[in-house]
Amino acid sequence: MAGVAVGTVSRVLNDNPTVAEPIRCKVHEAVARLGYQLDPVAQSMRGNRSRLVACAIRDFDIPRFGTFIREAEQVLRVAGYTLLLSSTTNSPAVEVALLRAFESRKVEGVMMTVSDERNAEVLAALARAPMPVLAIDRDRLPGIDRVAADHRSGAVAAMAHLLELGHRRIAMLVGDTRAFPSRSRVEGFRQALAAAGVAPQPRLLRDRVLTAEDAFRETMALMNLPEPPTAIFVAAMDMLGGCLRALRQLGSQVGRDISLVAGSDSELAELHEPPVTAISWDLAAMGRHAATMLLERMGSAEVEVGRSLLLPTQLVIRRSCRAP
Amino acid sequence: MAGVAVGTVSRVLNDNPTVAEPIRCKVHEAVARLGYQLDPVAQSMRGNRSRLVACAIRDFDIPRFGTFIREAEQVLRVAGYTLLLSSTTNSPAVEVALLRAFESRKVEGVMMTVSDERNAEVLAALARAPMPVLAIDRDRLPGIDRVAADHRSGAVAAMAHLLELGHRRIAMLVGDTRAFPSRSRVEGFRQALAAAGVAPQPRLLRDRVLTAEDAFRETMALMNLPEPPTAIFVAAMDMLGGCLRALRQLGSQVGRDISLVAGSDSELAELHEPPVTAISWDLAAMGRHAATMLLERMGSAEVEVGRSLLLPTQLVIRRSCRAP
DNA sequence: GACATGATATGAACCGGTTCATTATAGGGC
DNA sequence: GCCCTATAATGAACCGGTTCATATCATGTC
Numbered sequence: 001m002a003g004v005a006v007g008t009v010s011r012v013l014n015d016n017p018t019v020a021e022p023i024r025c026k027v028h029e030a031v032a033r034l035g036y037q038l039d040p041v042a043q044s045m046r047g048n049r050s051r052l053v054a055c056a057i058r059d060f061d062i063p064r065f066g067t068f069i070r071e072a073e074q075v076l077r078v079a080g081y082t083l084l085l086s087s088t089t090n091s092p093a094v095e096v097a098l099l100r101a102f103e104s105r106k107v108e109g110v111m112m113t114v115s116d117e118r119n120a121e122v123l124a125a126l127a128r129a130p131m132p133v134l135a136i137d138r139d140r141l142p143g144i145d146r147v148a149a150d151h152r153s154g155a156v157a158a159m160a161h162l163l164e165l166g167h168r169r170i171a172m173l174v175g176d177t178r179a180f181p182s183r184s185r186v187e188g189f190r191q192a193l194a195a196a197g198v199a200p201q202p203r204l205l206r207d208r209v210l211t212a213e214d215a216f217r218e219t220m221a222l223m224n225l226p227e228p229p230t231a232i233f234v235a236a237m238d239m240l241g242g243c244l245r246a247l248r249q250l251g252s253q254v255g256r257d258i259s260l261v262a263g264s265d266s267e268l269a270e271l272h273e274p275p276v277t278a279i280s281w282d283l284a285a286m287g288r289h290a291a292t293m294l295l296e297r298m299g300s301a302e303v304e305v306g307r308s309l310l311l312p313t314q315l316v317i318r319r320s321c322r323a324p
Numbered sequence: 325m326a327g328v329a330v331g332t333v334s335r336v337l338n339d340n341p342t343v344a345e346p347i348r349c350k351v352h353e354a355v356a357r358l359g360y361q362l363d364p365v366a367q368s369m370r371g372n373r374s375r376l377v378a379c380a381i382r383d384f385d386i387p388r389f390g391t392f393i394r395e396a397e398q399v400l401r402v403a404g405y406t407l408l409l410s411s412t413t414n415s416p417a418v419e420v421a422l423l424r425a426f427e428s429r430k431v432e433g434v435m436m437t438v439s440d441e442r443n444a445e446v447l448a449a450l451a452r453a454p455m456p457v458l459a460i461d462r463d464r465l466p467g468i469d470r471v472a473a474d475h476r477s478g479a480v481a482a483m484a485h486l487l488e489l490g491h492r493r494i495a496m497l498v499g500d501t502r503a504f505p506s507r508s509r510v511e512g513f514r515q516a517l518a519a520a521g522v523a524p525q526p527r528l529l530r531d532r533v534l535t536a537e538d539a540f541r542e543t544m545a546l547m548n549l550p551e552p553p554t555a556i557f558v559a560a561m562d563m564l565g566g567c568l569r570a571l572r573q574l575g576s577q578v579g580r581d582i583s584l585v586a587g588s589d590s591e592l593a594e595l596h597e598p599p600v601t602a603i604s605w606d607l608a609a610m611g612r613h614a615a616t617m618l619l620e621r622m623g624s625a626e627v628e629v630g631r632s633l634l635l636p637t638q639l640v641i642r643r644s645c646r647a648p
Numbered sequence: 649g650a651c652a653t654g655a656t657a658t659g660a661a662c663c664g665g666t667t668c669a670t671t672a673t674a675g676g677g678c
Numbered sequence: 679g680c681c682c683t684a685t686a687a688t689g690a691a692c693c694g695g696t697t698c699a700t701a702t703c704a705t706g707t708c
Contacts, residue, residue, distance in 0.1 A: 005658050010696060020656060040429055041374070042694035044365045046663045060390040060397070063591075070384045073411055082425065085409040087397055101406065105364055241591045248595075267387075267565045271572075273597035329688050334666060344686060366664035370693045651707085658701070663694105671688070677681090 002030040013038060044106045053294065054084040054102045056095065056112040057136065063238050063266060064283055068136070071287030072111070079295055081108070090115040090176075090210075096125040103130060109298045111136050111290050116178040132297040132305075134290055139180040145297055145307045147290045151181045151263070154279035154313030155188025155235065158261040161277070161315060162231045163196045166323045167259060171204040171222045171229035173215055173243065174263075175236040182207065185235040185263060204229055215242030223250055223258075230324035235263030240276065244268075259321035275318035281311050326354040337362060368430045377618065378408040378426045380419065380436040381460065387562050387590060388607055392460070395611030396435070403619050405432070414439040414500075414534075420449045427454060433622045435460050435614050440502040456621040456629075458614055463504040469621060469631045471614045475505050475587070478603035478637030479512025479559065482585040485601070485639060486555045487520045490647045491583060495528040495546045495553035497539055497567065498587075499560040506531065509559040509587060528553055539566030547574055547582075554648035559587035564600065568592075583645035599642035605635050 002009070004023060011019050012027040030036070044050035053076050057065065073083045084107060088095045095114055102110055111134040114122050126133055126144060135146040162170050172189050175182040186205070193200050203225065206218045215236065222229055223246070234243045240262045247254060254260050255274040262269045265280035289309055296303050326333070328347060335343050336351040354360070368374035377400050381389065397407045408431060412419050419438055426434055435458040438446050450457055450468060459470040486494050496513050499506040510529070517524050527549065530542045539560065546553055547570070558567045564586045571578060578584050579598040586593045589604035613633055620627050 006694085007659075007696075007698095008657060010694095011657090014696085018656060023657080037428060039694055041365060041368045042663095043696080044663095045369055045665095045694075046696045050365070060394045061388075062390065063387055064385075066384040066386065066390060069409075070411060073384070073409070077410070082429070083409050085393075085397070085407050086401070087394060104361060105406070241595055244595050268592050268595060271565055271568050271592060271596060330665075331667075331689075332687060334664095335687090338666085342686065347687080363664055366693095367666080368693095369664075369695095370666045649708105653704105653706080655704085656702080659699095661698090662696085666692085668691090669689095671686100673686080674684090676683085678679105 001034060002026040048106055048108075050106040050108055051081050052084050052105060052107045053081045053109045053111070053291075053298075054086065054098075054105075054107045055136075056086045056088050056098050056110065058090045058113055058115065059087055060085070064264075067283040068287035068290070071284045072291040075288055075291035075295070081295075088113070088115060092116055092119045092122045095122050099125045099129050099133075107131055109294045110134070111294055113179070114138055114141075115176070117141065117180060118178060132294060134294045134297070136290055137181055137286075139183075140306065140308050143305050145293050145305065147286055147293060147309045147311070148180060149281040149286065149311045150184075150313050151235075151279075152184040152188040152191070154263070154281070154315065155185040155233070156192045157313070157315040158233055158263070158277075158279055159189055159192030160196075161317065162233070162259060162261065162321060163192060163198065165231075165259065165321055167231040168198055168324075169201070169204065169227060169229045170198075170231045170233060172206065172233045173209045173218055173236050173239055174205070174207045175210055175239075177207050182236065189233065189235075209236045209239055212239060212242035212245075215239035216246045219243045219246035220250070223247070223252060229258075231259035231261070231321065233261050233263065237264050238266060240266065240268055240278075244272065255320045255322060259324070261315075261321065265316060269318070272320075274320055276320040277318045278316050279313050280316050281313045286311055325358060326350045372430055372432075374430040374432055375405050376408050376429060376431045377405045377433045377435070377615075377622075378410065378422075378429075378431045379460075380410045380412050380422050380434065382414045382437055382439065383411055384409070388588075391607040392611035392614070395608045396615040399612055399615035399619070403615075405619075412437070412439060416440055416443045416446045419446050423449045423453050423457075431455055433618045434458070435618055437503070438462055438465075439500070441465065441504060442502060456618060458618045458621070460614055461505055461610075463507075464630065464632050467629050469617050469629065471610055471617060471633045471635070472504060473605040473610065473635045474508075474637050475603075476508035476512040476515070478587070478605070478639065479509040479557070480516045481637070481639040482557055482587070482601075482603055483513055483516030484520075485641065486557070486583060486585065486645060487516060487522065489555075489583065489645055491555040492522055492648075493525070493528065493551060493553045494555045494557060496530065496557045497533045497542055497560055497563055498529070498531045499534055499563075501531050506560065513557065513559075533560045533563055536563060536566035536569075539563035540570045543567045543570035544574070547571070547576060553582070555583035555585070555645065557585050557587065561588050562590060564590065564592055564602075568596065579644045579646055583648070585639075585645065589640060593642070596644075598644055600644040601642045602640050603637050604640050605637045610635055 012024050086098050109132050113136045117139050133144050137148045177183045209215050234240050252258050262276050262278035265278040269276040269278040336348050410422050433456050437460045441463050457468050459468050461472045501507045533539050558564050576582050586600050586602035589602040593600040593602040
């Protein structure tokens with residue numbers, strides 16, 4: 001329709017400078033009249049521009065993680081990318097398979113949460129991946145950018161708060177320590193105890209708390225100890241519900257019989273009676289930064305690899321803690 | 325490597341019956357040895373099998389909607405499909421654009437929530453779409469399958485509960501009535517009032533409550549009325565938080581000064597003090613059914629179009645309501 | 649006026665499969 | 679022994695772009 005070769009059209013639409021203004025105009029006009037648009041599938045065939053970015057996380061059901069995805073998707077959409085979503089179900093095998101699937105779909109960038117940062121197969125798959133990968137809330141990994149929250153400082157602040165109130169038997173419910181968030185929370189927990197000269201009691205530290213049921217069971221077990229804790233740091237992502245359910249069933253009142261700090265903030269923590277002191281960070285900013293950093297890495301090879309952004313956490317003090 | 329033509333390899337891998345057993349074996353062996361796998365991009369080029377299913381919803385941040393996505397994704401993954409996610413930001417223009425983008429990516433099936441079921445452009449785009457579309461929690465639309473919850477019956481049950489306790493000034497906070505959930509909740513609200521012979525008061529029905537801030541503001545306004553309601557039906561998806569925040573600020577105690585029913589269940593409703601009576605339905609089943617129905621439609625043209633699955637809702641009675 | 653130069657447009661190969669018309673082969677019927 | 683048919687494998691066109699070597703042409707230089 002514009003009376004030019006297909007290659008010329010391709011160059012016009014890709015803003016290739018080697019095409020003169022009059023022809024450029026004619027092509028744009030024809031494109032507008034035909035409502036013509038490039039086929040992304042064909043584009044990813046010869047060229048390698050699929051305009052696809054993948055995000056793989058443990059489970060979409062993690063509350064408030066939707067905020068992360070919403071913001072990341074928005075940044076990506078504005079940049080002309082489409083988001084591919086998969087859940088890893090916390091399995092290294094699935095993670096490796098997903099990376100292969102993303103590669104075969106010519107995905108241009110990946111953001112993900114690896115379930116086990118020490119797993120050799122996953123690390124090998126990450127090193128092999130031809131597209132940049134950004135780790136979400138994970139430790140620094142060689143050659144990989146990351147965006148994470150400073151859970152260690154958050155845990156230190158939470159523990160300092162409890163220790164200052166006079167607590168000495170402080171229990172902790174935490175998730176899988178093979179991943180960064182739980183690992184750094186435990187670090188913060190130990191660091192704060194050490195700084196206060198309090199000997200840590202192994203039986204008060206419960207890890208691998210992954211579901212609400214786990215949290216319920218472990219809270220029950222803790223409170224039935226001969227010397228039950230006077231405070232609980234529910235550090236695992238969104239396990240507050242299970243813990244509160246157990247305390248309610250035991251007739252133990254939060255803020256009077258037991259002090260409580262949540263490792264991540266939620267509407268539940270805010271609106272519970274009494275409101276629960278919690279560690280908070282900006283998930284929306286996390287999503288925006290993750291998408292932005294990934295796009296930057298995708299856009300130019302000059303950006304140095306292995307960038308790390310550690311978002312600050314803050315302790316929101318409410319009414320769930322008092323002196324034992 | 326197998327000493328056959330590329331076309332033959334293609335036929336073997338697509339289980340085309342016109343290839344003899346010995347050759348079939350040789351090809352499979354070579355495939356295994358080379359770790360060869362078909363390129364989905366090339367497949368979607370000539371053939372039309374992108375193995376992509378898209379899901380577009382208003383906002384990923386809707387709590388518990390992650391459950392829907394998790395289950396749907398699982399069903400799709402098992403069937404060999406990858407999920408493409410986009411948010412519509414509740415804008416018809418974005419919805420139309422997304423349908424076009426999905427088409428150009430040769431997406432094989434779409435599940436989505438249209439923001440306005442009467443919008444002519446969106447309806448036209450849906451009719452034009454070459455791939456099957458399934459509506460999530462929306463009304464029956466011509467030629468489109470749907471999976472929805474029975475919000476009308478849920479609202480009737482909630483209202484019957486309040487009316488039976490003796491409430492007559494019952495307020496309702498509801499979302500956008502251009503979409504099925506809010507519209508059917510209002511229907512149920514009116515139907516229950518009519519059945520009880522109670523005249524509806526327009527000022528007690530607040531629609532377009534879309535954000536937590538809206539819910540906060542409308543609750544404030546309602547309680548400052550000369551004759552404030554004795555009960556509130558917080559029908560909008562997850563606006564319970566905003567409403568509770570307002571009541572707390574007003575010093576109005578739930579279950580004593582004001583009765584409350586939530587239109588959708590949540591951990592907040594369950595663990596609030598007092599726990600909030602709520603309408604509940606199975607979002608996990610909804611996700612599974614949506615994915616399954618869509619796959620069935622994609623798989624065979626014989627499945628009749630316009631199938632409708634209405635999931636039951638149930639009223640979970642807790643301790644947020646008493647006689648006025 | 650011949651020739652090198654730079655700027656533009658073209659044509660064709662290419663990406664990795666799918667699909668179909670065509671050919672080669674084997675088997676069966678008369 | 680010949681023809682017909684069914685079956686199995688092949689080769690090439692095709693999908694819709696991208697990319698690069700090549701062709702064309704106007705301009706500048708000596």
